[in-house]
Every structure is written in C-alpha cells, then in structure tokens.
Amino acid sequence: MHIPVLVREVLATLNPQPGQWFIDGTVGTGGHARAVLEATAPDGRLLGLDADPAALKVARHNLETYGERVHLVHANFADLAEVAHRYGFFPVHGILLDLGVSSLQLETAERGFSFQAEGPLDMRYDPRSSITAYTLINDLSEEELAEILYRFGEERRSRVIARAIKQAWPVMTTTQLAEVVTRAVGGRRGARLHPATRTFQALRIAVNNELEVLMRALDAAVSLLAPGGKLAVISFHSLEDRIVKEFFAREAKDCICPSTPYPAHCTCGHRATLRVITKKPIVAHPEEIKMNPRARSAKLRVAERKENR
Numbered sequence: 286m287h288i289p290v291l292v293r294e295v296l297a298t299l300n301p302q303p304g305q306w307f308i309d310g311t312v313g314t315g316g317h318a319r320a321v322l323e324a325t326a327p328d329g330r331l332l333g334l335d336a337d338p339a340a341l342k343v344a345r346h347n348l349e350t351y352g353e354r355v356h357l358v359h360a361n362f363a364d365l366a367e368v369a370h371r372y373g374f375f376p377v378h379g380i381l382l383d384l385g386v387s388s389l390q391l392e393t394a395e396r397g398f399s400f401q402a403e404g405p406l407d408m409r410y411d412p413r414s415s416i417t418a419y420t421l422i423n424d425l426s427e428e429e430l431a432e433i434l435y436r437f438g439e440e441r442r443s444r445v446i447a448r449a450i451k452q453a454w455p456v457m458t459t460t461q462l463a464e465v466v467t468r469a470v471g472g473r474r475g476a477r478l479h480p481a482t483r484t485f486q487a488l489r490i491a492v493n494n495e496l497e498v499l500m501r502a503l504d505a506a507v508s509l510l511a512p513g514g515k516l517a518v519i520s521f522h523s524l525e526d527r528i529v530k531e532f533f534a535r536e537a538k539d540c541i542c543p544s545t546p547y548p549a550h551c552t553c554g555h556r557a558t559l560r561v562i563t564k565k566p567i568v569a570h571p572e573e574i575k576m577n578p579r580a581r582s583a584k585l586r587v588a589e590r591k592e593n594r
C-alpha cells in the first residue's frame with residue numbers, strides 16, 4: 286500500500302479549515318486527500334485528479350465515507366484549469382501536487398515502472414496514452430535516446446547506455462532492460478543506486494512528458510487559487526524540484542525582464558502572483574524516513590496566492 290509522505294507538514298502549511306475547498310492533483314490512493322477531508326470536516330470539499338484509473342479505483346474505495354464531499358476525476362493535472370472550471374470548483378483554498386509514481390504503481394509489475402520485478406516496458410500513468418517505454422525506445426534513434434537519458438535521468442553514461450540498448454533491441458521487459466544497462470555500465474559494489482535507476486527515471490519522465498505537464502499545472506494552479514490560498518508541491522528528484530523552485534521564484538517577482546534593472550527599464554509588466562512560504566524545501570524527519578524510505582527524497586515547497594492587484 287502507498288504511504289503518503291510529509292502529511293503533517295502538508296497539513297501545517299496548507300492549513301485546511303472546516304468548509305474550505307481543496308484540489309489534490311495527484312490523488313493516488315487518497316492518503317493526503319483523506320487528511321485534508323478530515324481537516325475540512327464537516328462540509329469542506331475536495332476535487333481529486335489522477336491520470337491513472339487504477340489509482341482512482343482505490344481512492345474511490347478509500348474515500349467512500351466522505352460521500353458528496355469528494356469528487357474524483359480521471360484527468361491529467363496539465364488540464365487542472367479545465368477540470369476545475371468544468372465542475373465550477375474554484376477559487377480554492379489550496380492545491381496539492383504529490384508528484385511521480387506511487388508504491389501501488391511501482392509494486393504492480395505489469396505497469397513496468399520497476400526494474401525489481403519482471404514486467405512489460407510500459408511506464409504510462411494513463412493507459413489511454415499511446416506512448417509506452419517500449420514504443421519510445423523503439424522509435425528513438427540512439428542519439429535521441431542518449432539525449433533523453435542525459436536530460437531526464439542526469440545519466441553521465443547516457444551514450445554508452447543508449448548504444449547498449451539499441452544493440453540489444455528488441456528488449457521486451459523491465460528486468461531485461463535493467464540487465465542491459467547493468468552490463469553496459471557495470472554495477473559498482475556498494476553503490477547507493479542501482480545502475481538502471483537513472484535510465485528508468487528518464488524513460489518514465491519522457492513517456493509521461495512529466496516536466497512539461499508540471500509547468501502547465503503550476504500555471505493553472507495559480508489561476509485557481511483564492512487570495513491567501515496555498516499551492517503545495519512534493520517532488521522526488523532534482524529536475525522537478527528545480528522547476529517548482531524557479532516557478533515560485535518567478536511568480537514572486539514584480540518584474541521578470543531578462544537581466545534588466547527594475548524598475549527603470551521594465552517592459553514585461555509582470556506582477557507577482559505568489560509569496561514563497563518555504564524559502565528552503567521541507568524534508569522528512571528521520572523517523573518518517575525510517576518508516577517510509579520513499580520519503581527520503583521528498584521535498585515540499587509551498588507558496589501563497591497574493592491578492593490580485
């Protein structure tokens with residue numbers, strides 16, 4: 286089962302109160318959603334999105350007791366604004382994005398997210414999407430594959446790995462792919478990461494277009510928040526965290542003209558929409574990490590919607 290991370294910290298920063306409305310853009314199996322619904326009882330409401338219908342099925346079951354207070358939608362959080370408008374669910378007091386993959390998905394071998402269990406090279410959150418890890422690798426040239434491994438996995442041996450994958454193609458399963466990568470770069474004894482970790486991260490990001498949809502979701506989230514409403518994002522790797530950090534920093538500024546001294550030559554007209562609450566990301570306490578090792582890489586950043594001016 287999926288154990289939600291940083292729940293206490295999410296509640297402390299989002300500060301949900303009875304009657305308020307919240308959006309969970311990555312409802313997963315409903316752990317954070319349940320905490321928010323409890324805090325907003327008896328009449329607060331929650332709109333939950335997930336790209337994965339299997340996760341939603343579990344969330345529906347787990348959140349059944351909240352009845353009409355919760356509405357779950359199969360959607361990509363890139364479409365957050367459209368979905369919230371469709372249900373008249375705005376402005377809201379808070380929005381949570383808990384990014385990446387859930388334990389439920391990782392532990393379901395047929396989803397192809399993990400190299401620890403034999404499964405097809407899939408890695409899609411949303412089974413409606415036509416791009417899987419298999420079709421992606423198949424369609425890419427060796428150079429394009431190396432570029433993806435480098436950009437989305439920060440994999441220094443990207444070229445060697447891409448060449449090995451292409452030479453071994455067709456590779457049908459997760460464990461075969463992990464073996465090809467391990468053979469190509471060798472497993473270092475005592476290394477913290479499995480040699481295929483970065484390759485799997487890169488492919489998952491590419492298959493689900495994760496960085497681009499995150500940028501779209503952040504823009505949408507700002508447009509849905511009431512003044513004083515909070516946006517909380519939990520990320521699990523540096524690429525996501527950098528996007529959130531830079532987005533918050535930009536939205537906290539009154540001028541984003543490139544290297545132009547403000548205010549003398551401002552031409553962009555940009556006005557700050559957010560106030561950053563977490564100057565540094567909040568991370569999990571050692572006790573939480575002991576109970577839930579997935580929390581080790583979690584970083585929570587929170588910002589507050591400013592008044593419209």
Ligand SMILES: C[S@@+](CC[C@H](N)C(=O)[O-])C[C@H]1O[C@@H](n2cnc3c(N)ncnc32)[C@H](O)[C@@H]1O
Pocket residue numbers: 287288289290310311312313314315316317318334335336337340360361362363383384385386387410498
């Ligand atoms: C870390 S889990 C969230 C767990 C959840 N907070 C809980 O307490 O159970 C991330 C979830 O986000 C979903 N997801 C990832 N990218 C998404 C996207 N672009 N749009 C919607 N859901 C997405 C995944 O399917 C997964 O269920």
